[in-house]
Structures are given as structure tokens and as C-alpha cells.
Amino acid sequence: MWHRVRYDATGCWVWTGATANFGYGLVSIGGRQERAHRVAWAMFNGPIPEGLKVIHTCDNPPCCRPDHLRVGTQWENMEDMTRKGRRRHGTSDQRGSRNGYAKLTEEQVAHIKGMAAAGHYQDDIAARFGVTRANVSYATRKTWTHVEPIPYPPAVRDRPVGRGAPAKRAARAS
Numbered sequence: 001m002w003h004r005v006r007y008d009a010t011g012c013w014v015w016t017g018a019t020a021n022f023g024y025g026l027v028s029i030g031g032r033q034e035r036a037h038r039v040a041w042a043m044f045n046g047p048i049p050e051g052l053k054v055i056h057t058c059d060n061p062p063c064c065r066p067d068h069l070r071v072g073t074q075w076e077n078m079e080d081m082t083r084k085g086r087r088r089h090g091t092s093d094q095r096g097s098r099n100g101y102a103k104l105t106e107e108q109v110a111h112i113k114g115m116a117a118a119g120h121y122q123d124d125i126a127a128r129f130g131v132t133r134a135n136v137s138y139a140t141r142k143t144w145t146h147v148e149p150i151p152y153p154p155a156v157r158d159r160p161v162g163r164g165a166p167a168k169r170a171a172r173a174s
Contacts, residue, residue: 001027001039005064012058013040013065023061040064041071053077059084095146103131106147109139113149116140120155 004017004027015025015036025036041054044066048054055077058068072080097105104112108129115125122136129136138144 001036001043004036010058010060011065012060012063012068014060015062015064019062025062025064036062036064037069040066041069045071055080096144103135104129104139104144106144109144109147110150111152112136112139113144113147114152115155117149118152118155119157120152121157 004015004025005013006016008014015027017036018026020026020033020035026033027036027039028034029039035054037056038048038054042048048071051073052071053074054069055072056063056068057070058065060068063069096102096109112125112129115128116122116136117140122133122140126133126136
């Protein structure tokens with residue numbers, strides 16, 4: 001394996017053999033393709049613990065120098081990428097309306113959260129803001145955690161709640 005390594009001025013041991021996506025070295029072990037940096041880490045440190053990744057501290061994908069590698073979780077790897085500005089598809093600072101996929105603004109979400117907390121129906125909130133009920137659900141439960149709700153007075157709940165409620169209301173109205 002080591003005959004395919006070039007020692008460069010940065011101190012990295014650069015893999016010169018076959019490469020995979022994003023420049024990671026590939027080596028054949030027992031007929032299987034393995035990432036060179038993972039093989040190098042295992043050769044010097046033993047088996048890679050279950051559920052952990054081998055992370056480059058030098059940020060050089062073809063590097064397979066064992067002291068430029070460490071094990072960590074996928075989360076730690078993503079956080080390291082974000083901290084160092086290497087993340088390709090956004091950073092943790094692209095929350096809310098800074099995210100290119102956002103359909104709402106922080107102000108709209110503050111109103112949505114306030115209305116939902118006051119007991120307004122998600123389908124009514126969605127219609128008011130021109131989004132889907134799923135967008136309202138995400139805004140109130142999973143995303144936009146950095147936005148505080150605007151207080152609203154309690155809603156009058158005069159119709160069924162839950163799955164199928166709009167269809168039940170439509171059936172009752174006809």
C-alpha cells in the first residue's frame with residue numbers, strides 16, 4: 001500500500017493510486033475496494049469502532065498519514081466541515097430565510113407559531129400564508145427553532161381537529 005503514497009511539503013501522505021469521489025484514495029483489500037485513509041488508520045490503530053468515521057484533521061481527502069486522521073461521528077465530521085467553511089451545501093448559519101429552500105420569512109413563522117400555539121387550525125394557517133399544511137407543521141415543530149412565536153389570543157375551535165378534518169368539514173358543508 002505504501003508504495004502508492006507521495007510525501008508532500010504539507011506533511012501529508014498523499015495517495016497516488018486510484019481515487020473515489022472527492023479525491024479519497026481507494027485500495028483493494030481482499031477483493032473489496034476500501035478507502036485508503038480508513039485502511040491506514042486501521043493499520044496503525046486497529047479496527048475502526050462501529051458507527052464511527054475516519055476524519056481528516058488536515059482536510060486533504062487523499063491524505064492517509066495516520067496522525068492526520070482521527071475517528072469521530074458523522075455529526076462531528078459535519079460540524080468540523082462547517083467550522084472550517086468546507087461544507088458544500090450550506091452551513092448551520094443558513095437557517096430560516098437564509099436557506100435557499102425557505103418558503104417563509106422569520107416574521108411569517110413567528111405569526112404561524114403564535115397562531116398554532118393559540119389553537120388555530122394548521123390548514124387555516126397554511127391558507128393564510130399561502131403554504132402547505134406540512135410547511136406549517138415543520139415551522140412549528142421541526143425547523144425554525146431560532147424564531148419565537150408572536151402571542152395570539154386563543155382560537156375558537158368549532159370544528160373537528162386532526163387528520164381528515166378539512167374533508168369532514170367539506171362533507172358537513174355540502
